[in-house]
Amino acid sequence: MVLVRILYAFIAVAGLGMLLGAGLAFASRFLSVRKDERIAALEAVLPGLNCGACGYAGCASYAAAIAGEEASLTLCAPGGEDAAKGISEIMEVEFNGTIEKKVPQVHCRGGQGRSEYEFDYFGIKDCNALYALLGGNKVCKFGCLGLDSCIQVCPAGAIDYDSESLIWVDKEVCIGCGKCVEVCPTGVMRWIPYSADYIVVCNSTDKGARVRKYCSVGCIACKICEKKSPEGGYKVEDFLSKIDYNTEGERKSGAEACPTKCIVRNDRHPKK
Amino acid sequence: MTYIGIIITFVFISNFILTQFLGLCPFIGVSRKMDSAVGMGFAVIFVMSMAALATWVIYHLILVPLSLEFLQTMTFILIIATLVQFVEMVIQKISPPLYKALGIYLPLITTNCAVMGIALIAVRSNYSALESFIAGFSAGVGFLLAILVMSSIREKLDTEWVPKPFRGIPIAFITAGLMALAFMAFDKALLKNLLG
The missing domain is CATH 1.10.15.40 (Electron transport complex subunit B, putative Fe-S cluster)
Incomplete structure (x- = not known):
């Protein structure tokens, strides 16, 4: 008797499933819409x-x-x-423009030993959580908080801590989706062209004297880069040197003259 | 009178979202913008009424005669999934504008617990075919009501200052909780007073 009921149940469900499946198969044939x-x-x-x-x-x-x-x-x-x-x-559209590949990069090299810290943070490992707390544990409120929010969000695995335990984007791996730029609370993750040769690794718009107090690798707006490489596109605005990558001039001497060594070559790789 | 009772029950007293907490996923996920919330609401009304009717037919014509009621959950999943896919195809063929309005929401609710819930509740309450259909329809209307109110609140919240840790989903859940509290005012005693 039990076997018969099991058989009934089996037949009922299998039959129903087959019927509905066949119905859907037919329907998909008769009701198919020609897709583009x-x-x-x-x-x-x-x-x-x-x-x-x-x-x-x-x-x-x-x-x-x-x-x-x-x-x-x-x-x-x-x-x-x-x-x-x-x-x-x-x-069937004419395309003759060029699209320059852009990659985001962390504009900060201030970690332990280089930047002053206000307090020790033991909360959850998330930059936005830390940023919500007084804008981060560094005295500098513009720099990289050093937690791994951008690493977590990167779909390509292009971001990692480098040999100095600072966050760096591998421009060869980066796909340019911009998720790290969105997640970064301080805005230290900024777009640069893939072909950029030098990069000013500071994001602080504080006055030079103040930057000097809390960070040894910050831009102090001394304008030496502007003077040494007048063709290099260096421009100090809001006490922060920025490079205009549309200019093709020489940037090397400006970078080497930087007293805080915060203009670096853009050929670093995160450690593997 | 019982039909009115069913409608009031499923729209207000046991509102699927705010008192039974079924179908919270589309409720939170699609309540960002008013127009998508309305689209989702109508898709849910449509699927719920159809599902309640179809499951009633299968339950009473196949499962009860074979005394296989214990298979209801499984067969209902089968029926609802098939039904929604079928309906999606039909709409796509017959009415592209309607497909554009509802189409993207339909696959989302093939396996939604609110749709499953109305099928099981209608069977458990021994409803007739018409009563099941009305129950499904009014549960859908209840969903539309909740998601419509929610989306209009969330659109307003987007322009308000919200403390940072609460922005986005957290404040949405708090809002939903307060709405659920408000809906506690609708209870069975109210129905008795209304219908005598």
């Missing part, structure tokens, strides 16, 4: 990282938006120029 073939082609061109840098939920929805002519063709940061070219071919 370009969408599949676009998805093949896009890198498939689903990083969301374009502002859409993923590569598939960006492809659909392109095919529906709702989105710009050049929004894919990881794909860069190759993706833009592929998209333009599929959409």
Whole structure:
């Protein structure tokens, strides 16, 4: 008797499942809608990282938006120029511009021993949590907090602590999605061109005398870089030197003359 | 009178979100913007009424005659998932604008506990086919009501100053909790007073 009931149950569920499955199979054949073939082609061109840098939920929805002519063709940061070219071919649009690859970088080299700290932090390991507490445990409120929020959020694994236990982005691995820029509370993670040769690793807009008190590698706005490399695009604004990467001039002598050594070559790699 | 009783019960007294705490995932996830909340609300109304009706049919025509009531959970999952997929296909074929409005929300609720909940509750309450349908419809309306109120509050909250640790999801949950407190005013005694 029990066996019969088990058999009934088995037949009922299996039969129902088969019936519904067959129904769906038929329905999908009769009710199929011809999809835009370009969408599949676009998805093949896009890198498939689903990083969301374009502002859409993923590569598939960006492809659909392109095919529906709702989105710009050049929004894919990881794909860069190759993706833009592929998209333009599929959409039969002329593409002759160039897209310069940009990568974010940590504009701070102040860690233990170089920067002054206000207090010891033992809270959860998250930059935004630390930042909510008096803007961080450093005296400098502009620098890298040194926790691993950007490392956690990076889909490419491009960010890590380097040999000096400071956070650094590996520009070879970086896909340029910008998630670390979004998550960083101090704004020390800033965009630079992939081709940038030198980088001013300071984000402090405090006056030079104050920076000198709390950090040994901060920009003190002495303007020596401006004077030594007049063609290099160095510009001191708000007591912080910034490089205009549109200028092609020589930057080496300005970097080497920096008294706090806060202009460094952009060829570091995080330790593996 | 019982139909009105069912409607009041499922829209207010046992509102799926605010008193039974079913379907919280779309409630928090899709209540950011008013228009997507409305889209989700209507998709839920649609799926819940259809699911309540379809599960009633299968339960009373297949499971009860074979005395296999214990299989209800499993078969209901099967039916609801199939039904939603089927409905999605039909809408996509017949009405692209409606598909654009509801389409992206439909797959989200194939396996939603609120839809499953209404099917099981309707069976447990021994409702007739029409009563099940009405129960499903009004539970959906209750969902729409809750998510609509929630989304309008959240749109306002976006422009307000909220303490940093509470921004985003935390303040949404606190808001939902306060709304649930307000909905405690609707109880069975109210229904008795209303319907005598």
